[in-house]
Amino acid sequence: MSARPALDPLPIDALLPAISAALEQRASAVVVAAPGAGKTTRLPLALLDAPWRNDGRILVLEPRRVAARAAATQMASLHGEPVGERVGYRVRHESRVSARTRIEVVTEGILTRMLQDDPALEGVAAVCFDEFHERHLPSDLGLALTLESRAVLRPDLRLVVMSATMDPTPVARLLVAADEPAAPTIASEGRAFPVTTEWRPLPQRIPMAAATAAEIRRALATHPGDALVFLPGIGEITRVRSALEEQSLDAEVQVLHGSLRLEEQDAVLRHTRRTRRVVLSTSIAESSVTLSGVQIVIDSGLSRLPRFDPRSGMTRLETLRVSRDSADQRRGRAGRTAPGHCVRLWDEATEHALATRSRPEILESDLAPLALELACAGVQDAEALRWLDAPPAGALAQARGLLRELAALDANGRVTAHGRAMARLGITPRLAHLALVGTSLGHATLACELAALLADRDLLSPQSAADDVAVLTRVEALRGRHPSLADRTRVQRVRTEARALQRLVSNAATERRAANAAKADLPRDDDSDRSADTSALGELVALAYPDRIAQRRPGIAARFLLRNGRGAKVEGSDRLGDEEYLAVADLDGRALESKIWLAAPISEASIRELFASDITSIREVGWNDELDRPLAVERETLGAIVLRERELRDAPTDEIAAAFLASVRRRGLDALPWRDVDRALRQRLTAAHAAAPAEWPDVSDTALLAELEQWLLPALGEPRRRADLERLRLADALLSMLDWKARTRLDEFVPTHLQVPSGSRIALDYDDPQAPVLAVKLQETFGWTDTPRVADGRLPVTLHLLSPAGRPVQVTKDLASFWRSGYFEVRKDLKGRYPRHPWPDDPLSATATRRVKPRGQ
Numbered sequence: 001m002s003a004r005p006a007l008d009p010l011p012i013d014a015l016l017p018a019i020s021a022a023l024e025q026r027a028s029a030v031v032v033a034a035p036g037a038g039k040t041t042r043l044p045l046a047l048l049d050a051p052w053r054n055d056g057r058i059l060v061l062e063p064r065r066v067a068a069r070a071a072a073t074q075m076a077s078l079h080g081e082p083v084g085e086r087v088g089y090r091v092r093h094e095s096r097v098s099a100r101t102r103i104e105v106v107t108e109g110i111l112t113r114m115l116q117d118d119p120a121l122e123g124v125a126a127v128c129f130d131e132f133h134e135r136h137l138p139s140d141l142g143l144a145l146t147l148e149s150r151a152v153l154r155p156d157l158r159l160v161v162m163s164a165t166m167d168p169t170p171v172a173r174l175l176v177a178a179d180e181p182a183a184p185t186i187a188s189e190g191r192a193f194p195v196t197t198e199w200r201p202l203p204q205r206i207p208m209a210a211a212t213a214a215e216i217r218r219a220l221a222t223h224p225g226d227a228l229v230f231l232p233g234i235g236e237i238t239r240v241r242s243a244l245e246e247q248s249l250d251a252e253v254q255v256l257h258g259s260l261r262l263e264e265q266d267a268v269l270r271h272t273r274r275t276r277r278v279v280l281s282t283s284i285a286e287s288s289v290t291l292s293g294v295q296i297v298i299d300s301g302l303s304r305l306p307r308f309d310p311r312s313g314m315t316r317l318e319t320l321r322v323s324r325d326s327a328d329q330r331r332g333r334a335g336r337t338a339p340g341h342c343v344r345l346w347d348e349a350t351e352h353a354l355a356t357r358s359r360p361e362i363l364e365s366d367l368a369p370l371a372l373e374l375a376c377a378g379v380q381d382a383e384a385l386r387w388l389d390a391p392p393a394g395a396l397a398q399a400r401g402l403l404r405e406l407a408a409l410d411a412n413g414r415v416t417a418h419g420r421a422m423a424r425l426g427i428t429p430r431l432a433h434l435a436l437v438g439t440s441l442g443h444a445t446l447a448c449e450l451a452a453l454l455a456d457r458d459l460l461s462p463q464s465a466a467d468d469v470a471v472l473t474r475v476e477a478l479r480g481r482h483p484s485l486a487d488r489t490r491v492q493r494v495r496t497e498a499r500a501l502q503r504l505v506s507n508a509a510t511e512r513r514a515a516n517a518a519k520a521d522l523p524r525d526d527d528s529d530r531s532a533d534t535s536a537l538g539e540l541v542a543l544a545y546p547d548r549i550a551q552r553r554p555g556i557a558a559r560f561l562l563r564n565g566r567g568a569k570v571e572g573s574d575r576l577g578d579e580e581y582l583a584v585a586d587l588d589g590r591a592l593e594s595k596i597w598l599a600a601p602i603s604e605a606s607i608r609e610l611f612a613s614d615i616t617s618i619r620e621v622g623w624n625d626e627l628d629r630p631l632a633v634e635r636e637t638l639g640a641i642v643l644r645e646r647e648l649r650d651a652p653t654d655e656i657a658a659a660f661l662a663s664v665r666r667r668g669l670d671a672l673p674w675r676d677v678d679r680a681l682r683q684r685l686t687a688a689h690a691a692a693p694a695e696w697p698d699v700s701d702t703a704l705l706a707e708l709e710q711w712l713l714p715a716l717g718e719p720r721r722r723a724d725l726e727r728l729r730l731a732d733a734l735l736s737m738l739d740w741k742a743r744t745r746l747d748e749f750v751p752t753h754l755q756v757p758s759g760s761r762i763a764l765d766y767d768d769p770q771a772p773v774l775a776v777k778l779q780e781t782f783g784w785t786d787t788p789r790v791a792d793g794r795l796p797v798t799l800h801l802l803s804p805a806g807r808p809v810q811v812t813k814d815l816a817s818f819w820r821s822g823y824f825e826v827r828k829d830l831k832g833r834y835p836r837h838p839w840p841d842d843p844l845s846a847t848a849t850r851r852v853k854p855r856g857q
Contacts, residue, residue: 011038014188019160023158024050026184027155027159028172028176029160029183030162030172031161032168032185035329043160044075044103047126057101057125059106060130062106066269069265069266070289071089075103087105089104091106091110092107108136120154125156126157127160135361137370138369143388144387161175169185172184195332195339196341196342199346200345201347212300212345216229219296219343225293226251226291226292227278230298230330231282231302232300232319237282252273252275253278255279256282256284256285256291258284259457261492268291279294282304283330290336294333294336295335295338296342298345299344301327302321303321305364309589324357362389362391368399368403372409375403375419376423380413406419406430406546418436421436425504431454434540436505441536444502445498452501453471454586459491460474469574469598470600472537541585541600544585549582549611550584552579552580552581560582562594563641566594571596581601581602581607584598617634617635617636618635622662625671628721628725630719630720632647632656656718661709664708672728673725675731683767684750685746691750712730715730762775768798774799775800777804778810782844783844787799798811810826
């Protein structure tokens with residue numbers, strides 16, 4: 001190996017002997033070094049000389065493609081070699097390695113794929129996880145799988161975890177077995193270039209872009225060097241750039257974000273012109289890359305991050321406040337090569353409210369990619385691996401359910417051949433399924449174009465996108481038919497991604513045919529390419545989003561019901577609002593009714609073909625409460641969507657009866673055809689139960705509704721129309737609750753009538769079960785000394801004593817007291833009005849009568 005050129009000293013250099021010694025003795029180490037310390041490039045180079053390496057490669061993981069390429073380029077230049085010799089890199093769709101490569105810089109997903117292909121990582125001596133504090137989902141998964149590989153297959157494999165702002169204690173503990181001391185932690189302070197900080201919140205009355213541009217101009221006028229401006233997304237970058245260009249600026253304005261082509265990113269990173277510049281960047285420049293000449297950082301304090309909503313199954317980008325450690329990472333960009341200055345566009349009070357650290361993606365993201373990778377690795381129990389934060393069980397179960405829908409997992413949770421092919425594509429499971437199955441259906445180019453489109457930002461401007469939610473418009477823009485609608489840079493990038501994806505899909509199809517591993521439940525390969533036929537767009541979108549099939553609500557334009565039962569709408573005058581069915585690619589996930597952002601029409605025939613195994617035929621017998629008749633229908637459903645419905649006329653009697661009972665429970669007992677005789681019996685039974693609960697049944701609403709099957713069902717017969725219900729004898733149904741002995745005793749316990757001293761039999765009113773009422777003319781009670789009682793003497797009867805004209809003159813439960821005092825007041829009042837009726841001085845000895853006195857008396 002040729003001698004390396006002399007290098008300028010960096011803070012990490014002083015720690016390299018300690019790191020080498022630690023890895024000589026132990027299999028793991030944690031390195032904490034501030035931005036600018038040189039850990040990303042110097043540490044891997046130092047490990048080349050480690051005796052334990054033998055001839056093994058050193059893998060360096062970077063969280064982003066731009067960082068991986070920049071790190072490899074820098075290390076290769078330090079060797080005086082081009083990339084691809086001793087130092088190379090591998091990122092998605094691009095590889096620069098050779099047989100001589102000994103340091104290989106890879107993105108996190110590449111490591112996962114390497115572990116899938118070779119769990120032992122043969123030929124690899126060490127794996128370095130750089131910028132681990134960002135806690136991306138693939139980095140957490142990669143570390144968990146690497147730890148498992150080392151525990152089972154490769155105890156000699158060295159692991160180094162590096163970060164600038166990470167709390168090293170949990171990671172140092174995770175890297176070793178439970179009975180071992182924690183992995184050694186080596187810390188560096190970084191470059192000694194000071195960075196001053198000022199807080200300048202933006203005024204609310206001025207648009208954000210204009211206010212940010214003003215701060216950039218002020219910072220350039222008062223501080224030396226280039227400026228790096230952190231903004232949450234491409235939209236803000238575009239608006240701030242426009243605001244800067246409206247006025248003359250003595251600096252070149254550049255942009256940096258993940259949507260740029262790699263060569264465009266390289267042009268920003270390798271800037272060699274001597275003119276001053278302003279770089280407008282997303283969080284892509286937060287770590288792992290150095291922008292030469294930057295001495296000013298202007299930080300919006302915002303970041304746009306994906307957030308997964310398990311309720312809706314949607315991942316949405318949300319603009320959030322950065323955490324304190326991210327803000328410190330950004331500030332550190334100003335002090336990499338010289339003293340710097342940081343302007344924070346918020347106040348100090350807001351800073352105190354910032355979260356200390358960002359939440360790891362494993363707690364916030366859609367776990368379908370992780371679930372698929374675990375299945376490919378043969379891991380069915382995620383808790384068997386070692387995690388800094390274990391994946392939430394509920395989100396993981398939901399992810400596995402989706403993978404079963406996509407035929408990536410079988411019923412037992414094991415990965416299928418189709419699932420392995422999906423994982424090899426390196427895109428989300430939904431889009432991988434779309435690309436593979438779409439190709440097998442004969443739509444190879446269209447499927448890959450659509451997958452690339454859905455993986456990227458919308459090609460259309462925000463205004464155009466709001467006015468037109470059709471997927472077809474994006475495909476036509478990609479194919480140059482609507483060039484005025486689309487961003488040309490994004491179009492070119494999506495075309496490149498689509499072509500690369502199509503090569504991967506073609507390779508996967510070749511492998512599948514060679515292995516004869518096509519699943520029986522997936523379409524057989526169709527070697528034709530009908531990609532010019534865009535009518536298949538709905539089918540292809542449905543492959544990726546089978547849970548988002550939508551049916552237009554009957555008679556309502558632009559309002560839809562999703563397969564999962566949630567509502568959705570198409571706003572404005574978009575033509576898709578009149579379609580019967582849509583396959584929805586994107587919606588905002590609101591709880592009541594989501595707004596559809598991207599969709600394609602799909603026919604019922606296509607739905608039936610694609611989801612035949614998911615369509616269920618159910619027979620439902622209900623009761624029409626308004627018409628009081630049964631309603632039996634047979635429905636074919638896809639989730640909440642009813643594809644077809646027809647009425648049945650031969651529903652079984654028992655199902656009709658059950659539907660009627662359900663209707664009664666829904667509407668209450670007043671839905672039954674109660675007659676006076678039925679109500680009277682129920683009142684008597686209620687009084688009997690109130691007097692002796694252990695002896696008589698409870699006939700309250702609650703009790704009767706709970707036991708409809710016991711007392712009402714036997715009396716129903718075949719209730720197929722209203723007339724059948726009118727014939728119901730509810731009194732007989734209530735009596736069925738009594739045994740023979742109770743039936744014979746009922747009239748004695750709670751009689752319907754009482755015989756009064758005049759000989760009349762008068763009906764009792766049990767409307768108040770605690771106080772039955774007897775309404776009787778006063779003259780018919782002469783000689784009745786005590787208040788009558790029922791229920792074996794437990795319930796006194798309330799006497800409503802009536803005048804000869806039938807009007808109440810006294811209400812009493814104490815007849816004896818009435819005779820002693822109340823009677824004489826009544827007698828005095830009524831004797832003159834009713835002279836032909838007896839009003840004796842001693843009512844207890846008088847003869848009770850229904851009649852008037854004979855004439856002349």
